[in-house]
Amino acid sequence: MIARSGDRPMGTMRDLNRRHVLAGLAGLAPMTVAGRVWAAPKADARLLVVFLRGAYDAANVVIPVSSSFYYESRPNLAIARPGSGVGSALSLDVDWGLHPALASSILPLFQRGEVAFVPFAGTDDLTRSHFETQDTIELGQEVNVRRDYRSGFMARLAHELTGVRPISFTEQLPLTFQGEVAVPNVAINAVGKAGIDSRQAKLITAMYEHGPLSGAVAEGFRVRDEVYQQVTDHMMEASRNAASPKGFELSARRIGRLMRETFNLGFVDVGGWDTHVNQGGATGYLADRLGELGRGLAGFAEEIGPKWNDTVVVVLSEFGRTFRENGNHGTDHGHGSVYWVLGGGVRGGRIAGEQVAVDQPHLFQNRDYPVLTDYRGLLGGLIRQLYGLDAASLGRVFANVTPKDLALV
Known part of the structure; x- marks a missing residue:
């Protein structure tokens, strides 16, 4: 049985569970394990992980506009090439465009060099199960070993750092924060x-x-x-039970204030991305959710103020979706996705990581984006640079991982 904290529903940001808060404050004291005092890297940077539960359709968000195969595969869902009129993609470079719902929120950050997108990213979990793959990512453990459900990768990271002040903006403590460090949680859910x-x-x-x-x-x-x-x-x-995108939009500024003033390691999940039916293209269901997500992220960046320069936000999802649209004008469970990395100090304004042509021969199992950048390697490279972790410390967060340095920070 998986032990979870914070079973009582919480309606507002004030509804912090007092026991968790006190435990979290106690966790800020110098940590000792087996009689050993940690001389760990200091948690000066701020890191927020935004988990899009339900597997968002990355190919309709960061759009392969130079691919004719994309337009052949999505006769009802495709976003028109940049410059094609109202509802067309926003140009990122010659090969990629951004969904128009993000024009006023994420595009300005990209143009300022504060957002990078990493396509063909994901995990080697091939179950295409929401729950299995969400667990895989939150735990950050190898797929082919027995899982320890009391050891999430963000808990392990918190354990490696001094001065860490973690918080989960969720109704219950997620798997990623299950571990030895006490972590408070507060719900922002708004269905x-x-x-x-x-x-x-x-x-x-x-x-x-x-x-x-x-x-x-x-x-x-x-x-x-x-x-x-x-x-x-x-x-x-x-x-x-993750927050809806609208709930995230409404709460993101409060999250920004808390991470500006008190906490420096956070996790929030946002649901509503499982678009099997009537997903929409430039407008419609997915476009509306993207607008809410983008405005939330932009509001967070604004609210955190000067601390934005020392903050990294990683937006990820359990997997991507099928490259071809289905018969219900939607998409089904896929494999490779696109991760977002945002922050005032991020070397953005670009598409980062290994890429291949977006065409039929390069699809994974003739249906999905392949995974070329493993999420553990990507996150390992980021946190190594953010916190100066040595090989031993990084190995305790992500065992048997070669960190991938995409020069993002």
């Missing part, structure tokens, strides 16, 4: 709702009650509610 609530639906139904469209209107709302409930249930299952 999204349908565009028309039940009161509005009743008013509209009453308007048509005695007319020829009465039956059609009533049936339309019935079907809508049924479909919405099915989609919501499925997404919430994949999201593991």
